Amino acid sequence: MKILVAEKIAKEGLLILEKEPLAELDVKTDMSREELLGIIGNYDALVIRSATKADRELLDAGENLKVVARAGVGLDNVDLKAASEKGIIVCNAPFGNINSVIEHAMALILAACRKLVKADNSIKSGEWNRSIKAMELKDKVVGVVGLNKIGGGVVTRLKAFGCEVIGCDPYISEKRVQDLGIRLVSLDELLASSDVISLHVPLNDETRNLIDAPQLAQMKDNVILVNTARGGIINEQALLNALESGKIGAACVDVWSEEPPKSDHIKQLIAHERTIAIPHLGASSVEAQINVSIDVAKDIVRFANEQPLEYAANIPRFDSSMMDQMRPFLRLVNIMADFVSQLADSNLNKITFTYQGDVADYCCTPISVCGLAALLDNKVEQDVNMVNASLIAENMGITIEEIKNAEPAAFANTVTIGIEGPGLRRTIVGTHFEGQPRIVRLRDYQVDFAPEEHMLVITYRDQPGMIGKIGQILGEHDINIAAMNLGRQEKLGEAMVILSLDSAVASHVVAEIGSVVDATFIKYLHLIKARPEQ
Template identity: 60%
Template sequence: MKIIVTDEVASEGLALLKQDPRVEMDVRLGLSKEELLKAIGDYEVIITRSGTTVDRDVLDAGKKLKMVARAGVGIDNVDVEYASSRGVIVVNAPFGNTNSAAEHTMALLLSACRNVTVANASLKKGEWKRAPFTGVELKGKTAGVIGLGKVGGRVATRLKAFECEVLACDPYIAAKRAHDLGVKLVTHDEIYKNCDIITVHTPLNDETMGMIGDREFGLMKSGVIILNVARGGVIGEAPLLANLKSGKIALAAVDVWSEEPPKTDLLKELISQDKLVVTPHLGANTFEAQVNVAVDVSKEVLNYLDEQPLENAVNIPRFDLALMDQMRPFLNLMSTMCDFGIQLVDTNISKVSFSFFGSIAHYDCTPITVCGLAALLNKVVEQDVNMVNASLIAEQMGIAVEESKSTQTDAFSNLITLVLEGEGGKRRLISGTLFEGIPRIVRLRDYTMDFTPEEHMLLMHYADRPGMIGKIGTIMGQHEINIASMNLGRSEKKGEAMVILSIDSAVPPVVVEEIKKATEATFIKALHMPTAKCNRCRSCGN
């Protein structure tokens, strides 16, 4: 896999990739847009920070591109929607710099409240002044945290340690998280009206762009303290300047800007304000954070190479991280079932149904469904299909996709059923479960079965009568094909039988035809499943 690194990324993280013999990595910093467009076509992965914009032009030029890895939290420099349409995975490192950003927020807040920057400059000039730099304490203040995610939650905890009353606003956070943090969830307007300190910790998107503007500043107390250590543009910079000048805002601290580096007259005037403490986007700039995010994205690239679930992909449905180890075997089971089932279909698929029974139905099964859909479509379309674009491609092909769940199940603690429907009402049903983490097929159509999928198998239907197994074994022996195991399902005595053979090598078409004639099989299919070779080692994580 060829990887290009276009921004400064900690070498400790990249070392994970450099030591992998499958990886060929080029570090090419400071490329112009034209140079990047010319180079990107040779690479499958691009690793960036905030200095590289991965837009439509770059994604179109990256004909081989499989992944954009952003070594940091924000992804506003990546066109995620267009990347998804092209099946390009976008991963980031949402946790590597959370502590760094939270600590920087507190550093800026304390610097502003205690006049650290101006007092430092005064003393270095040889002055000894104290009265002009009288500060304010955090104890007893009401602080408002907008965005109670990983960074916002840490900031809230630290504000409480300084004996602030903390209010928070985040429509996507459960009340339990606020309760666990010891903060009160309120509306945006309640934050603006009641808080002495307001700090934002949200991503930059259509919903948050200019979120705090003239109206919001109008609701605030006189003498409020404002901080933005999230994304430039979340707080309107023109209204911020106006309210600093008027004195409505007593103190402010900003680390991020709508234009980086700032060049406009507006930003230059804003930065020059005495009551504003500024830094050049240093929220994630600690040695620890830079190593953490580099390690995190490098691990995601290796997960992709190893065909393991990605923990920090922003455009793939994924499990809660706490459930990842528990759910990984079910992803493997679904891929195995789909690989098996698609080989039994000889018409165009019109509908795919995924059903989950038992304990697994208590959880969000969407990642498993999308994993299965990608595995199916990869067998029937020419373009690369993955969990990023599987649903979009299915929609474009007119394939209906359904998912259902029930906590009730008869024989198994967990059961997944896949139903493939095609033209003319043709229908294929496969049910599977896990035995000690290993995939097992336990139902085909209306036949009860029990087998572990292997790399080479032979499936057939025929009228059940004496001597059939002997005929199959004789023909296999004549062609030196060893049968490893056999599983038989019957609808009734001397009715139709379904046989699945696991064999040590592929069955040539001429042998398949010979067995079909000898048994008068109504259906016979040689199956090849390379992924089944790793079922046992995947189940234990090796």
């Protein structure tokens, strides 16, 4: 796997990539846009930070790209839609710099309250001005807009200063509000009530110019406004006007709609005496840069080793606390889907994923998407993964259904995949038992076997001597049987035998066996996904 690191990341992350035996690493951090476009087609993975724009043009040029990793929290410089269409996984480090940004926001709030910049400039100019009056945070109302991990961390620290903290977030759960111990209010109430306002929301169509002239007019006089989230959330011209009119007491801004700033009104805002202006340094602690580089490097290594990614932004994923419990089901459904897709030769109209037992209590969407990708990978020419599987299924007109039943059956947890097509219906049921995936039903046959890389599935009329004939032919071709599972519904009716083999079976051997036993169905399956995990 060829990896290009196009921007500087901490050496701790580079070391992880250098040690990965499946990785071939190139670090080229001083390239022009044209140079990057010229070589990106040679790489499977791209690591960037903020300066590189992973837009549609770059993604199109990266014809072999499978992963784009941004060593940072946001993804403003990555075209997620274009990446998803091309099946490129996009990952970032959403938690690596959380503490750094929290402390940065608190530093700005305290600097504004204590008027530290004004005092510093005063004494450096030769003055001894003890008339500069600070404002205490204790008993002040502080409004936090956006109660994600960063906003929540700011809330916790503000409460330690004795503030009355109120919050606004239309997407937060009731439990999260209870855990934070704050009062949830509307944006209008927050703006009108707060002495200090701190913004912690992503930049999107909903939040662009969230704080504009009407919102600034709602605020208390001399309010302190802090933005360590994203440039564009505050209308900078409106903020400049509010500072010049005396409405806003102080503006603490770390992020800008233009980085670096070019427009005159932004330069005037930066130069204003009551603006504390920072060049986007919220995540720029030594510790944060190490953390984000480690997080994205580990995800690239996971991808190289065909393991689930922790921080992929454009595929459904479990809560990180559930990953250990759910990882075995990802492997199980991957193998099951590979198995059943090789049994079906026709087009697919519908795929149903059914979860029964304790597993049904959790979000199973990542498992379903993983299974869908494995199913379609054998049906279409393009590469299919968890990023583009749903889009490909939609374009093919395939209906996807997910059914959950928490009531336990014969096993504590089972996963069922049902596929339907013209004149076709196939069902496979699997479970995870003693650390291994097992198949416990095929069609209407009760079976019990561990999937192996080489397997042979045969159905025929049940009569004496058939197993011997199959074994004899395989032996004549030096193919060893590792395990056998036999299923039947009645004596002398149709029987199904599933053989685990030590090696592949040539097509002429399959045809010979089918002819000798008069098979109603026979298929050799090569299950690469069933190879033992390294």
